[in-house]
Amino acid sequence: MLSTSRIVGWGVVGLGHVVVDALAPGIAASRGSRLVACAGRDPAKAREIGARIGAERTYRDHEELVRDPEVDVVYIATPNALHKDAVVAAARAGKHVLCEKPLALSVADAREMDQACREGNVILRVAFQIRLERMLQRAREIIASGQLGELRSVTFERTASLTQTGKWRQDPQQGGAIFDVATHLLDLVPWLTGLRYREVCAFSHPDRRDGKPDDTIAILARLGDDCHAVIRASREIPYGKNDLVVEGTLGMLATSAVRWVDEYWLQVKDASGVHEERFVPTPMYRREVEAMEGELRGIRSVLPNAADAIYMIEMADAIFESINTRRTVQVR
Numbered sequence: 648m649l650s651t652s653r654i655v656g657w658g659v660v661g662l663g664h665v666v667v668d669a670l671a672p673g674i675a676a677s678r679g680s681r682l683v684a685c686a687g688r689d690p691a692k693a694r695e696i697g698a699r700i701g702a703e704r705t706y707r708d709h710e711e712l713v714r715d716p717e718v719d720v721v722y723i724a725t726p727n728a729l730h731k732d733a734v735v736a737a738a739r740a741g742k743h744v745l746c747e748k749p750l751a752l753s754v755a756d757a758r759e760m761d762q763a764c765r766e767g768n769v770i771l772r773v774a775f776q777i778r779l780e781r782m783l784q785r786a787r788e789i790i791a792s793g794q795l796g797e798l799r800s801v802t803f804e805r806t807a808s809l810t811q812t813g814k815w816r817q818d819p820q821q822g823g824a825i826f827d828v829a830t831h832l833l834d835l836v837p838w839l840t841g842l843r844y845r846e847v848c849a850f851s852h853p854d855r856r857d858g859k860p861d862d863t864i865a866i867l868a869r870l871g872d873d874c875h876a877v878i879r880a881s882r883e884i885p886y887g888k889n890d891l892v893v894e895g896t897l898g899m900l901a902t903s904a905v906r907w908v909d910e911y912w913l914q915v916k917d918a919s920g921v922h923e924e925r926f927v928p929t930p931m932y933r934r935e936v937e938a939m940e941g942e943l944r945g946i947r948s949v950l951p952n953a954a955d956a957i958y959m960i961e962m963a964d965a966i967f968e969s970i971n972t973r974r975t976v977q978v979r
Contacts, residue, residue, distance in 0.1 A: 649719065649943045655680045656717045657936075658742070660709045660733050661724035662687040662696045665747065670722055671700035673932035679940045686712040709733040713740035720745060720939060722774075727752055727821040734760040738767035745939050747774045748834070749826045749963070750956035757960055761953035770942050772950040775834045779934040779949065782911040782926040786891065786900055787839050789915060796897030798840055801876040803832045805905070806887035823851070823860035825963050829880035833866075833962050834951065836878065840893070842871035844978040849966045852883075856971055866966060868978075 649655065657674050659666050662685060674680045685702040686709050687693030697705040706712040713721060713736050720743040723733045730746055737744050744764060750773050751757040764771040777783065789795065807828045822830075837843055847868045851861035863881040870876050881887065889904040898917030905911070911926040938948035951959075965976040 651944055653719075655940050655943055656683040656715075656719045657681065657722060658684040658686070658712045658715060658718035658720070659702070659722045659724065660686050660712060661726075661729075661747075662693060662700075663724060666722070666724050667696060667700055669932040670724065670936070671702075673930070673934075673936040675701060676930070676933045677936045677940065680936050683717045684712050684715050709736050713737045713742050718742055719943060720770075723747060727826055728818075731756045731760055734771070735763045738763040738769050738771070741767055741769060743770040743939075743943055745772050745774055745935075745950075748830050748956070749773075749822065749960060750953065751960060752821065752826070754957055754960050754964070757953065757957045761957070764953070771953050772939060772942060772948075773952070773956040774935060775831060775951050775955075776931045776935040777831050777835060777905070778838060778951070779929060779931045779938060780905065781929045782902060782913055782924075783835065783839065783891075783905065784949075785924065785926070786893070786902065786913060789900060790840055790893060794898055794915065794917065795893060795895030795900060798842065798870070798874040798893065798895045800892075800894040801836055801840060801870065801874065802878075802892045803836060803876070804879045804888050804890060805829070805832055806880070806884050806889060807882040817860050821860075822963065823855065824862050824864050824880055824882050825851075825966060828882055829864050829866065829878060830959055830963070832878045832880060834955070834959055836868075836876050837870070837958075838949075839891075840870060840874065842874055844876075844962055844965075845869045845871070846975050846977050847962070847965050847969055848975045849969045851970050854970070855967065861970075864966070 674682045682702045684704040685697045686706040690707050694705045721737040723746045734744050849866045852863040853859035855861050862883040866878040868876040889906055891902045893900040901914050903912045914923045938950050941948055965978050969976045
């Protein structure tokens with residue numbers, strides 16, 4: 648556990664846009680962190696990007712980076728298939744880990760990563776940073792209060808930019824839109840409602856049965872005893888609502904687009920009328936950095952742990968099975 652006066656030293660592995668445009672600025676904006684080192688596959692490019700984002704040192708790979716004594720926590724933002732080796736190396740070097748979603752592409756790999764972190768006595772968290780959005784935290788508070796009654800329906804939609812980079816996104820083995828876009832919603836729905844998935848049915852476009860990565864996914868799930876969830880995610884639709892609707896026996900909750908707007912609103916409609924709250928979008932990556940700082944100082948945040956991450960991979964497996972078999976699949 649770090650002292651409250653200690654500045655947290657970060658090492659980043661993978662130098663794509665999420666690091667350059669989001670995580671590195673989040674580190675720079677926090678008084679409690681500094682960017683000690685970075686590592687990328689192309690040494691020359693890594694040096695150029697490292698200088699641009701303010702990294703103090705640049706390494707050839709994650710194996711070198713995790714040996715830096717001034718690195719306290721390693722942020723892993725490599726393509727999905729490369730997470731495991733970096734997480735295990737960091738854990739064995741005694742470094743705490745914040746890994747991009749999904750933690751792994753299989754439950755077996757995720758459990759091995761979790762075990763390595765346990766044996767290394769280091770913290771492992773997964774970067775589902777949308778949990779840190781204040782509007783959604785408020786929605787969670789309202790749902791937990793019982794104001795909506797027993798939940799009957801949840802609808803959540805998310806679209807991604809059509810210009811996302813990274814060849815791995817076109818690799819069906821790395822998950823397609825399910826692990827790229829829909830995974831955030833799969834995490835948020837049980838976190839918001841407090842209900843676990845029971846069964847799931849899904850369709851994809853293109854059809855994963857043809858060996859192609861899915862770009863649009865539609866999921867129908869049952870939560871808890873009898874709450875229905877419809878989750879839609881796409882990275883080929885230029886315009887989407889990107890909103891959340893939760894309906895219960897006593898009221899309903901609806902939000903503006905959860906991303907890509909300058910101001911959010913949240914409305915609750917019940918027997919007393921319609922009530923609206925407005926929010927400035929949360930600087931989620933800065934809050935993610937600060938949440939990890941707190942974790943290293945013994946303050947538990949809402950960032951998912953390995954158990955949460957494994958649950959999401961199990962859900963993805965059930966979705967893949969449903970797409971491939973055209974059947975409803977039970978979830979543990």
